[in-house]
Amino acid sequence: MIKVKNLTKYYGSRLAVDNISFNVAKGEIVGFLGPNAAGKTTTMRILTGFMMPTRGDVWVAGYDMLSHSLEARQHIGYFAEAVPLYTDMTVRSYLDFLARLRGLDKNRIKTRIGDVVGICHLEEYIDVLIGKLSKGFRQRVGVAQAIIHEPEVLILDEPTVGIDPIQVAMTRQLIKELGKEHTVLLSTHILPEVSMTCGRVIIIHEGRIAAEDSIENLASMIGGAKRIRLEVAGPSQQVAERLRQIKGVQRVSYQDSDYTVECAAGQDPRGQIMEAIVRSGWSLLSLESIEMSLEDIFLKLTTEEETNR
Amino acid sequence: MRNTITIAGKEFKSYLASPMAYIVTGIFLIATGFFFSISPATYTETSINGFLQAGVILLLLFAPLLTMRLLAEERKLGTIELLLTAPVRDSEIILGKFLGGLGILTVMLGLTLYYPLLLIIFGDPDMGPIGAGYLGLLLLGYTALAIGIFTSSLTSNQIVAAVVAIGILLALYFVGFAASFLPEALGEVIGYFSLSNYFPDFMRGIVDTRGIIYYLSITALFLFLAIRSLENSRWS
Numbered sequence: 232m233i234k235v236k237n238l239t240k241y242y243g244s245r246l247a248v249d250n251i252s253f254n255v256a257k258g259e260i261v262g263f264l265g266p267n268a269a270g271k272t273t274t275m276r277i278l279t280g281f282m283m284p285t286r287g288d289v290w291v292a293g294y295d296m297l298s299h300s301l302e303a304r305q306h307i308g309y310f311a312e313a314v315p316l317y318t319d320m321t322v323r324s325y326l327d328f329l330a331r332l333r334g335l336d337k338n339r340i341k342t343r344i345g346d347v348v349g350i351c352h353l354e355e356y357i358d359v360l361i362g363k364l365s366k367g368f369r370q371r372v373g374v375a376q377a378i379i380h381e382p383e384v385l386i387l388d389e390p391t392v393g394i395d396p397i398q399v400a401m402t403r404q405l406i407k408e409l410g411k412e413h414t415v416l417l418s419t420h421i422l423p424e425v426s427m428t429c430g431r432v433i434i435i436h437e438g439r440i441a442a443e444d445s446i447e448n449l450a451s452m453i454g455g456a457k458r459i460r461l462e463v464a465g466p467s468q469q470v471a472e473r474l475r476q477i478k479g480v481q482r483v484s485y486q487d488s489d490y491t492v493e494c495a496a497g498q499d500p501r502g503q504i505m506e507a508i509v510r511s512g513w514s515l516l517s518l519e520s521i522e523m524s525l526e527d528i529f530l531k532l533t534t535e536e537e538t539n540r
Numbered sequence: 541m542r543n544t545i546t547i548a549g550k551e552f553k554s555y556l557a558s559p560m561a562y563i564v565t566g567i568f569l570i571a572t573g574f575f576f577s578i579s580p581a582t583y584t585e586t587s588i589n590g591f592l593q594a595g596v597i598l599l600l601l602f603a604p605l606l607t608m609r610l611l612a613e614e615r616k617l618g619t620i621e622l623l624l625t626a627p628v629r630d631s632e633i634i635l636g637k638f639l640g641g642l643g644i645l646t647v648m649l650g651l652t653l654y655y656p657l658l659l660i661i662f663g664d665p666d667m668g669p670i671g672a673g674y675l676g677l678l679l680l681g682y683t684a685l686a687i688g689i690f691t692s693s694l695t696s697n698q699i700v701a702a703v704v705a706i707g708i709l710l711a712l713y714f715v716g717f718a719a720s721f722l723p724e725a726l727g728e729v730i731g732y733f734s735l736s737n738y739f740p741d742f743m744r745g746i747v748d749t750r751g752i753i754y755y756l757s758i759t760a761l762f763l764f765l766a767i768r769s770l771e772n773s774r775w776s
């Protein structure tokens with residue numbers, strides 16, 4: 232449904248997206264994850280036809296975005312990061328206007344306005360000027376316009392920013408449901424959001440793809456890289472030094488008597504750690520192994536990129 | 541075509557919902573009414589030339605105030621993203637905006653019809669110059685709208701869009717007067733490109749095809765430039 236090949240975008244001389252390629256299959260919900268200025272919005276703006284790439288090819292819904300943008304745009308629903316709305320229109324006239332531009336006929340517009348207003352819980356506000364709505368409700372109007380023409384592909388740029396937790400949960404639930412019938416690319420920097428809604432994640436950092444995989448695979452790709460948290464009674468510096476000597480231990484950090492040990496891929500040196508501490512005459516107060524969260528993966532991927540340079 | 545009309549309709553409605561169109565129309569009516577009522581032409585010739593002469597200049601100043609928001613505001617508010625990602629051609633966007641502006645301008649000029657109506661009631665005016673004068677005024681107004689839409693497509697700042705458009709319009713208008721100070725051949729060429737060159741004929745009741753073609757060409761040229769500028773914005 233979405234195919235991106237060697238996509239590069241410069242703003243003047245500033246490189247925003249650097250030769251990225253990825254695919255999103257029909258019916259997938261893919262998270263598009265990255266820190267600020269990673270190039271998420273830029274990529275999405277190219278996918279939706281708002282901007283042309285500097286280099287590279289993009290296909291959406293089977294159409295080449297460069298040569299058949301108009302046809303492709305017919306099949307795309309887009310929630311833009313800035314939540315663009317005409318504040319001098321009512322919710323109804325706004326939805327009507329955009330549905331018309333997307334080629335829906337009169338009767339269908341009527342039923343679809345009813346549908347999306349129901350889905351997004353906007354019934355009471357349908358004849359209210361958008362300029363008078365609160366931020367959260369504006370957000371809903373933005374979602375409503377994105378789905379009104381039942382597009383095959385949904386591109387959502389940070390749809391849960393700035394709304395209250397109940398609405399965030401609602402929006403995520405909605406995205407999940409939409410994902411049953413639509414293909415969804417969801418950008419965010421909220422990590423739990425991705426693990427909650429998406430089957431797969433593409434992590435982008437400084438315009439390049441840092442990782443791309445299912446959430447479970449991503450965790451194991453980091454090498455099942457385990458972390459172990461310890462509490463040890465003993466001289467901190469010496470304990471840390473001793474821990475670093477253990478085979479399979481990559482990094483040790485500590486604060487007072489709490490130590491975090493990062494292990495190399497596929498290693499589980501818990502036995503050796505216990506033994507070493509006891510042998511040195513210190514006492515092990517606690518030891519637990521922690522799975523890497525998406526957060527950790529994200530940090531690890533994005534910071535490693537930096538140290539590689 | 542359908543999209544053009546959808547956009548035109550939306551623009552026309554949002555003119556009716558915002559104060560700018562009322563303010564511009566109000567001032568235009570007051571000012572032209574003033575010049576109509578003090579102009580000797582109104583009483584000696586029972587013509588609307590007093591209105592037309594003032595109307596031309598006022599249009600050059602006011603049409604850009606109507607068009608300045610058409611694209612600049614979309615850019616400022618980010619709603620341009622809705623239009624440019626909808627399955628709509630860039631030309632349909634520009635034409636829709638143009639037709640919306642044309643609608644409101646035509647209504648505004650329609651309201652001035654009570655000047656000739658007064659003449660008909662209280663005198664026996666020559667209808668030729670009145671009809672031709674209105675045709676000229678409409679054509680000039682549409683030209684001004686096209687130029688205003690073009691400058692509005694260049695920036696997200698409405699004031700800049702309006703000022704630049706007024707600048708272009710005044711330059712195109714007054715260059716015709718400057719032409720008389722230049723060597724004949726050069727003056728003639730420059731005069732050919734001046735907005736003011738053709739208007740006196742319309743006021744005299746002469747519908748000159750060259751004049752019509754001139755205004756329509758300038759309108760088409762600037763609409764084309766506006767479409768190009770919108771297209772270009774996708775590549776920046």
Ligand SMILES: Nc1ncnc2c1ncn2[C@@H]1O[C@H](COP(=O)(O)OP(=O)(O)OP(=O)(O)O)[C@@H](O)[C@H]1O
Pocket residue numbers: 242245246247265266267268269270271272273274312420
């Ligand atoms: N219109 C623009 N003109 C010039 N540079 C831009 C423009 N838009 C974005 N950039 C630059 O391109 C880079 C990528 O920006 P982009 O908006 O795609 O990031 P993002 O991943 O969406 O970030 P965020 O999470 O903050 O929304 C940034 O360095 C940004 O400054």
Ligand SMILES: [Mg+2]
Pocket residue numbers: 271272273312388
């Ligand atoms: Mg962004």
